[in-house]
Amino acid sequence: MAKARTDKPRKPNIFMRIGLYIKQTFNELRKVVTPTGKELFSWSFAVFVFVLVLMALVTAMDFGLGKLVLLVFG
Known part of the structure; x- marks a missing residue:
């Protein structure tokens, strides 16, 4: 009777994960959209008021x- 392998899959080494x-x-940073000056001012003002x-x-x-x-x- 053959024994079933129960080895866990190996994680890549630390350098590959980094x-x-x-x-x-x-x-993810390539997806970031820079706000316009007007948007930046309006959001800054909203945060300041809040x-x-x-x-x-x-x-x-x-x-x-x-x-x-x-x-x-007393």
């Missing part, structure tokens, strides 16, 4: 919770 990773990275809104929210929560703690614990 090379494959670099090749795939460059292939950060300002979050800062205002956190500041209001900090102020409100601080007042609440002073009210409760």
Whole structure:
């Protein structure tokens, strides 16, 4: 009776895996589209406004919770 082979498939060596990773990275970078100046400005402005809104929210929560703690614990 013949014995079945249960050998796992061998992984390529570390240098081949690194090379494959670099090749795939460059292939993905070729797909990247550079935004126009107008798009860059509009997205930057949107991010700036979003950060300002979050800062205002956190500041209001900090102020409100601080007042609440002073009210409760005197």
